[in-house]
Amino acid sequence: MKPTLQAVADAVGVSRSTVSNAYSRPDQLSAALRERILGAARQLGYPGPNPTARSLRRGFVGSIGVLFTSQLSYAFTDPFAVRFLAGVGEAAERHGTSMLLVPLSRAEPDARRAVENAAVDGFCVYCVADEEWALEVIRARGLPYVSTAARDDAGLDERFVGIDERAAARSVATHVAGLGHRRVALLADSVLPDAPAGPLALSGVDQVPHPTTHGRLAGFADAFADVGVGWAELTLVNAPDNSRQAAAAAVAGLFDRPTPPTAVLAGSDVLALGVLDVLAERPAGNRPPVSVTGFDDVPEAASAGLTTVRQPAEEKGRIAAELLLDPPADAAAGHVLLPTALVVRTSTGPVPRS
C-alpha cells in the first residue's frame, strides 16, 4: 500500500489539511511543523500529493495537449511537425507545463475517446482536417484551444495562429508562372479523404475539404488564373499522406505522359522532395527538366535546393502554446497571422524550349 497524505498526517499527529498545506501553501504553517511533516513523509516514502487527486480537486491539470490528425509517429517524421512541436515545447517549458501528445489516427470512436480522456487544460490543434468532431469534443469539455488551420466557420473569438495559406501559395505559383510554365501539376496531401494516389479530377478547388490544402491549392490556382490557365488545365495529383514515398508514388507515371507537366507545385516540402526523388531516380538522359516547388521550408529543403515558401514553424508552435497558456485579454490579439516568404532556390527554372 502506497502511503497517502492521510498516513503522513497520522504519523505526525496533525490533520490532512495541515499536511496538504505543508506541500501547497508553506506560508500557512510554521516552518518547524512543516519540516516535521516533510521529514515524516520522506521517512514513510510518501511521494507528495497524488497528481490526479490534486487535479480533480483543483480543477486543472498542468499540462496541455497537442492534437495530431495523423499518427503519432508521423508527428516525429514530418520535419515541419517536429519544428512546430519544438516551439510548443519551448513555451510549455517556460510555463512549467508538460505536453501531452494525443494521436487521432485510429478509427473515430477510439480517437474520440482519446480526446475525451486526455487529462489536459487545453489543446493546441495541429492541422486538424475535417475533424470538426474533435473541436466539438474540446468545446463540450469546456477546454480552451488554439487552432493552426483556419476554418471558414471559426468564431471570431477562436484563438488561432497560422499563415495566409492562399496568399503564400499564390506567391510561389506566381513565381513559377512567371518562369513561363503553363503545363503544371499541383500535388497535395489528402485532397479528398481516401482518394487514391495519383491524378484526380475535381471540378473545382472548393471541393477540397481540408482547409490548409484548400487554401494552398486555391492560391496556386489564383496565380495561374492570372496568366490565363484555368483550373481545368491544371493537373491535380493526390498523395494519400504527407510523405516522400506517397509523393513519389503519386507522381510516378506523370512524366511519361504525352504532355508531361513542366512544373510541379507541391503542398509541402516533404511532397516536393518526393517528386525530386522520382526525378533523381530516372537515368540522367531521360530526366525531364521539371521545376518543383515545396511549402514550409523545412531544413532539408535548403540542401535540396528547393524553391519553397518559408513559414516560421517553431514560432507557430510557440505562439500556439503561448496563446493557450497566457491568453491575451484582447480577443483580436488571439488571432495571429504569421509572415511567410518566397524562397527561390535551384529547383525552379524557366520552361525548357521543346
Next chain:
Amino acid sequence: MKPTLQAVADAVGVSRSTVSNAYSRPDQLSAALRERILGAARQLGYPGPNPTARSLRRGFVGSIGVLFTSQLSYAFTDPFAVRFLAGVGEAAERHGTSMLLVPLSRAEPDARRAVENAAVDGFCVYCVADEEWALEVIRARGLPYVSTAARDDAGLDERFVGIDERAAARSVATHVAGLGHRRVALLADSVLPDAPAGPLALSGVDQVPHPTTHGRLAGFADAFADVGVGWAELTLVNAPDNSRQAAAAAVAGLFDRPTPPTAVLAGSDVLALGVLDVLAERPAGNRPPVSVTGFDDVPEAASAGLTTVRQPAEEKGRIAAELLLDPPADAAAGHVLLPTALVVRTSTGPVPRS
C-alpha cells in the same frame, strides 16, 4: 456550469451508476436505456466522464511519460531523440495511450515537481544522466519505468532497453586505430556537469558520471589501450551540450595546436557534425585531413558521409514503451540489449603522412 454525470442521471431519471455504466460498461444495461442516456447527454452537452475523476477512481491514467534530461525543445532538435520519440509514439499509439513529455531542464525543485505531478502510469526515462533523484521520485510514486541508460546500480528487475555502449564505442575506435591514428581527441557531451567547453584533463574515464558518456569514452579508450595509447595520451574534449554549435565551439582551437589530433571520436553524430562544420569552415588550403566519427547514425550522418555506429533508434523507443505498457512476465526479458553496427563512410581515412 458544465454538466456532470449526475446531471445526466437526473435528466434521465436513473442513478449515477447507470449513467457511468452507459459509458464504461455498455453490457451492464439495456441498449435502449443506454441510448436514452447517451441521447440526454448529447442534449445536455455532457462530454463524457471527466478524465481526471475517472483516473482517480480507476487508479490509472492512460498515458505514459517520457522524461528528458534536457530542454523539451532539445528533444525535438536532436535527431536521435526525435527518432526515439517516434518509436515510443508508435507503441503508445498501438496501445491507445497518449504520451506526456516531461521536461527536466529547470532547477531541481521545479523539475522534481514536474515528475511528481505528471499524470502518467509510468515513465520512459530517456537519457537521464545523474538525475538519480528523478528515478527516486518515480519509485516513490510506485510507478513502473524503463530506462535507456544503463546504470551500475540498476537492479536486475529494472526494465531497460539499450545497447552495449562500451563495446559499440570500441568498435568504431578500433576502426580508427586500425587506420593508424594515434593522436586522437575524444569529444563528448557533459563529460562533467558544468565543465567548460574545450579540452578537459581527467585522470581517468571513471570520473565521468553520465553512464552513457562514460560507456562510450571507456570503449574509445579500450580500443586505443589495445594499440598502446593510454588514457593520458588521448585528448578529452568537453561539449557543454549535445549540439553542433557546442561541438564546434569545443574543438575550435584544437586543430591549431602544435600537434593537432589526426582523428576526433565524437560521442554522438550531432557532435561529429559540429566538428565537420568547423573543418569545412576553414579555407581549403588550411584544412587538416582529420578523421571524424560519430555515434547513433542519424539521418544526417549518411549525407555527411560520417563514419559512425548505428543503433536502432525507433526500435529503442518502441521497445521502451512496449516494456512499459506490456511488461514481460519473465524479468530477464525486461532487459533488452539492442544490436549496433559500425558504419564506415568517408569521414575516416588513413593517417596522412606528415
Next chain:
DNA sequence: TTGAAAGCGGTACCAA
C-alpha cells in the same frame, strides 16, 4: 496556526 467537514466527478461492489 491548525482542524473539521464538505466536496471535486466518478467507479465498483453488492444488494435488490
Next chain:
DNA sequence: TTGGTACCGCTTTCAA
C-alpha cells in the same frame, strides 16, 4: 438490469 453506498486522495473554506 438497476440503484445504493462507499470511497479514490486531495484541497479548501471556515471556524476554532
